[in-house]
Amino acid sequence: MAESGGNPPASAAAAAAATRSFAQAAAAAEQEMPLRVVRVDGLVALKIIKHCKECMPALVTGQLLGLDIGSTLEVTNCFPFPNRGGEDDEDLDADGANYQLDMMRCLREVNVDNNTVGWYQSTYMGSFQTVELIETFLNYQESIKRCVCIIYDPLRSGQGVLSLKALKLTESFMEVYRAQNLTGEKLREKGINWTNIFEEIRVDVYNSSLVAALMTDVETDAYVTQCDFDRLGLSTSPFLETNMEFLIECMEDLSLEQQRIQYYQRSVGRQQAQQSAWLQRRRAENAARKAAGEEPLPEEDPNNPIFKPIPEPSRLDGFLITNQISNYCGQITQFAGQSLGKVYLMDALKAEES
């Protein structure tokens, strides 16, 4: 009895502890639940495609509106930014901000979610990893804690693949970038390399039941859609060629970048050799002075140019170029895999024929 009498408070305490820890866990989870899924409305996807395709040779951007719920970011609407083509930059900036405010106000009036969750931009062959992208990310990050960038590639989508990607910067990289600690040692300390600058987030598509019903109703009866034609097209060379050209350009940039780092390493090595030579000379001199009964000279000389530290070049460019290259390689592999399939399909057709 005593035992069982003693039990309830203990279990109650345990339960209380459990609830507290649950509440704590919930609070903690709310604070830093990682972003896992970007749920894009069908409307948004179509609007992005429309805007990017209409302005095709020019690269365009626009704003994403939506809600941030737990580990999903819902993108429920978007609007395009006007193309910048003028001369006066400051004027244009103010103009762009006004446009943005006006548009948001108008959209709020018709009950559209009035919360910026990021932006979208079009890209050419997936060449989007630039310093500007990182800067834009940090600008957005200042006002919105969680934001994504949706990247659409109209050219790749012409191959029958819907190329919508959602990206964000990794936390660790953001920290390092803000502190401008992009030197070799600091990056190694944080364990950052070129693969963990950007983080790709899964994209889901969501449609309201009304839209789904309407689309089912108006779906064309045709057996073949434009998408099938795009996918089964046998012409491969233009896409592969531009991809290879970009790859080669990137390789050249990368080798320049490597040379810069090597140059830095060589000069640091030379400086160290000079320093130790100087130190040895100074020590020998000091030993001689000691023997002569004089005061020894200090073992450091800040005025000597060989003790001036050489600034280390930033690794960022190299990282971004490496990212690009890896991106191109991925695209080439994917595309070549697809084309091989198609070539073998043709072969089978020919074998059937003869």
Place this chain on the structure above:
Amino acid sequence: MGDSSILQLPSGPTALTAKIHPVVLFNICDSFIRRNEGQERVIGTLLGSYGGDGSLEIKNSYSVPHNESSDQVAVDIDFHRNMFDLHQRVNPKEVIVGWYSTGEGVSGSDALIQDFYGREVGNPVHLTIDTSFKSEKRAGILKAYVASTLSLGERQLAAQFQEIQLDLRMIEAERMGFEVLKKTAVDHLPNDLEGLEVSMQRLLGMVEDVIKYVDTVVEGHVAPDNAIGRYLADTVAAIPRIGRDAFDKLFNDSVQDLLLVLYLASLTRSQLALAEKLNTATQPL
């Protein structure tokens, strides 16, 4: 004097055909879902461009707040103007071509709104979407009209709405895939190989259908149809005749090209991995 007693009826069918882009449908549905409480329908402006051949492309839209009582309609004109200016800055080629409303068919107050849009553009198109899906037939859900006035002399008696042909331009939607657009939730976007597989299966299915059809015709179960026969002959003739040797050469060349490119890509990747290791391993200190 004699003129005023003649009832002038609009003459002749309208040659106008409208093509509508899927993004407009999505936009209208979205604004309908987000309508104010108690509001029965939403209206909005349609943007697009006129083709040379009397066709009209409806490319974009935005909803406009309005208020409706028994015989009065108030449209927020300021909002409409502002929104149009904002859209113009992004795409100056898209102009006002008409307006839309949800609901079935044309209602009495539509004439007033049509009149308003008639001042914005010469011959506005009125698009209706039946969001309650009352009509059985597919054609009943989406309808487009133009209005013409019936007048007795100087006096306007009424507006007559005439239905015009409405085509769907679904290329963008097809590009994205109906599989993605007609479900309420899609877990992940199909990647390239999955997409290719689906397309190939569809192609295979079609070839099998054709073979089956030809077999039944040959066996005499189905009466031969010349039109279908010609289509099939055209399709077969569309495949270029290449000799076995030439084809083999072509085939091997493409395969070798692709393999070479693949090899190069993976070589580059391993180089990157190696460079990464070397860059972090070598230390100036």
